[in-house]
Amino acid sequence: MHLIDGPVLPDAISEIVAKCGEKPDCGAHSLFLGQVRRDQIDGKIVKAIEYSAYEEMVIMEADKINKSILSEFNDVKTIEIIHSKGPVKAGEISLLVMVSAGHRDHASRACAKTVELIKEKLPIWKKEVFEDDSRQWKENE
Amino acid sequence: MTAEQVKTGWRLINPPTPHLGGKGIGKMVGVKKGKGNKILNMEISVLFFGVLAEVAGTHLKHYRSINSFGDLKHRVEDDFPDIVHYNFRIAVNNKIVNEEPLLSHGDEIAYLPPFAGG
Numbered sequence: 703m704h705l706i707d708g709p710v711l712p713d714a715i716s717e718i719v720a721k722c723g724e725k726p727d728c729g730a731h732s733l734f735l736g737q738v739r740r741d742q743i744d745g746k747i748v749k750a751i752e753y754s755a756y757e758e759m760v761i762m763e764a765d766k767i768n769k770s771i772l773s774e775f776n777d778v779k780t781i782e783i784i785h786s787k788g789p790v791k792a793g794e795i796s797l798l799v800m801v802s803a804g805h806r807d808h809a810s811r812a813c814a815k816t817v818e819l820i821k822e823k824l825p826i827w828k829k830e831v832f833e834d835d836s837r838q839w840k841e842n843e
Numbered sequence: 844m845t846a847e848q849v850k851t852g853w854r855l856i857n858p859p860t861p862h863l864g865g866k867g868i869g870k871m872v873g874v875k876k877g878k879g880n881k882i883l884n885m886e887i888s889v890l891f892f893g894v895l896a897e898v899a900g901t902h903l904k905h906y907r908s909i910n911s912f913g914d915l916k917h918r919v920e921d922d923f924p925d926i927v928h929y930n931f932r933i934a935v936n937n938k939i940v941n942e943e944p945l946l947s948h949g950d951e952i953a954y955l956p957p958f959a960g961g
Contacts (some may be wrong), residue, residue, distance in 0.1 A: 819952070
């Protein structure tokens with residue numbers, strides 16, 4: 703689990719993808735990218751999200767997620783998680799999850815489960831920043 | 844506590860429990876028994892996150908002379924009365940607790956509003 707300042711940039715994504723070849727026992731990699739959506743709320747347009755986190759606890763909880771996924775899906779070999787902190791503009795990536803497994807079934811199901819657990823368990827908060835620079839805390843649905 | 848709060852698990856420790864009161868809670872969970880209810884006088888760090896950091900106007904506050912979690916909760920609510928209007932959970936040393944915890948000197952308490960990662 704990595705908490706990084708600002709968005710997950712294309713270079714970081716391609717670096718993760720490039721490392722796929724280092725896992726010869728894997729036949730499937732499921733990649734999830736979470737993007738800041740340009741929502742319109744009460745006539746105001748979201749231009750960015752500011753993330754904040756309880757970093758120590760994020761790392762501990764991410765480790766628990768990792769262990770729980772590995773025990774539930776025995777074909778999964780590795781789980782990579784990158785999450786942003788600080789400001790991320792609309793259209794940029796704020797979350798990357800890549801699950802590598804022997805076969806596609808566990809790769810895709812474990813990836814979806816990991817994303818759900820991230821939203822439920824990681825102490826991360828987000829504040830929407832609108833184009834008029836007003837701000838509003840947002841909770842997960 | 845609303846049905847929704849019960850369902851989601853948020854605000855299990857809030858709201859305040861006036862029927863117990865700080866001293867009562869201290870006797871129950873925070874103060875070691877024997878030899879005349881020893882006073883613990885703990886130093887506790889309290890972290891505030893998300894909207895609660897704005898409510899408190901700070902990310903971190905140190906408290907001294909704390910004898911129990913109930914004692915700490917009342918001190919925090921005295922300092923930041925608006926905090927009782929928000930949903931939150933409590934973590935002790937990075938671990939969420941669902942009951943009033945026994946505190947130790949040097950513990951780090953965090954006030955955590957509902958998570959919003961991803």
